Amino acid sequence: TQSTRPQRLLHAVQKNATRGDPRSVVKAIDNFCRQKEWAMNVGDEKGCILDSVVSEVNPVTVLELGTYCGYSTVRIASLLPPRAKIITLEFNPDYAKIARQVIAWAGLEDKIQVVEGPSGEWIPKMKEQFGVKTFDLVFLDHWKDRYLPDTKLLEDCGLLRKGSILLADNVICPGTPDYLEYVRNSPRYKSQYFKSHLEYTKAEDGLEKSVFLG
Numbered sequence: 559t560q561s562t563r564p565q566r567l568l569h570a571v572q573k574n575a576t577r578g579d580p581r582s583v584v585k586a587i588d589n590f591c592r593q594k595e596w597a598m599n600v601g602d603e604k605g606c607i608l609d610s611v612v613s614e615v616n617p618v619t620v621l622e623l624g625t626y627c628g629y630s631t632v633r634i635a636s637l638l639p640p641r642a643k644i645i646t647l648e649f650n651p652d653y654a655k656i657a658r659q660v661i662a663w664a665g666l667e668d669k670i671q672v673v674e675g676p677s678g679e680w681i682p683k684m685k686e687q688f689g690v691k692t693f694d695l696v697f698l699d700h701w702k703d704r705y706l707p708d709t710k711l712l713e714d715c716g717l718l719r720k721g722s723i724l725l726a727d728n729v730i731c732p733g734t735p736d737y738l739e740y741v742r743n744s745p746r747y748k749s750q751y752f753k754s755h756l757e758y759t760k761a762e763d764g765l766e767k768s769v770f771l772g
């Protein structure tokens with residue numbers, strides 16, 4: 559039976575990356591996506607912006623919306639302090655299965671919890687299920703029409719604190735116009751746009767970093 563693109567991406571990691579070496583896993587995925595098949599990872603160019611924001615925030619609790627194959631999950635986790643944790647939500651069980659194996663190859667399974675299901679159902683259960691108080695950093699990289707409703711849900715569930723950082727991928731391509739309008743015009747956020755390109759292409763895209771002001 560035909561393999562899927564995530565399966566081929568995982569095989570490229572197992573073939574070309576060193577077990578326990580997150581940077582080699584990131585490199586192997588970027589090489590696979592540049593040389594073989596495009597895939598919707600945040601990629602190396604936007605990945606460097608992600609790295610700089612994570613290093614600056616130094617978060618202890620991270621929420622990632624949209625795991626896919628775990629590329630950005632591995633990038634973030636490899637920069638976290640020892641006790642820090644990431645909860646990453648993935649809707650598609652096949653993607654989640656691949657992501658768990660990519661994360662294991664990087665040796666980062668102790669810092670990462672992959673949760674399967676829709677963000678709208680899991681966000682209200684974060685406190686009771688995972689003992690989370692608030693998130694220091696939220697990386698939005700899931701269905702683009704869910705960025706705004708899920709941001710409002712995070713606010714309403716008391717999962718953001720003064721200074722929590724929202725970092726959103728794809729605000730230009732595929733685009734999240736309603737989310738951008740909200741975080742750029744709401745008095746409750748201070749926003750900044752980092753111009754870049756859609757992963758592995760020349761098309762414009764960028765990350766929007768928004769600080770929750772409480």
Ligand SMILES: Cc1cc(-c2n[nH]c(CCNC(=O)c3cc(-c4ccc(F)cc4)cc(O)c3O)n2)ccn1
Pocket residue numbers: 598599600623624625626647648649650675676677678699700701702704727728731732756757
């Ligand atoms: C918990 C929960 C999780 C999800 C969820 N889980 N996994 C995802 C993946 C979402 N990501 C994308 O769709 C995406 C698309 C493109 C793209 C595609 C085609 C083009 F031509 C150009 C650009 C580029 C990207 O960088 C993307 O991130 N959503 C959904 C709901 N609830």
Ligand SMILES: [Mg+2]
Pocket residue numbers: 598599600699727728
């Ligand atoms: Mg993305």
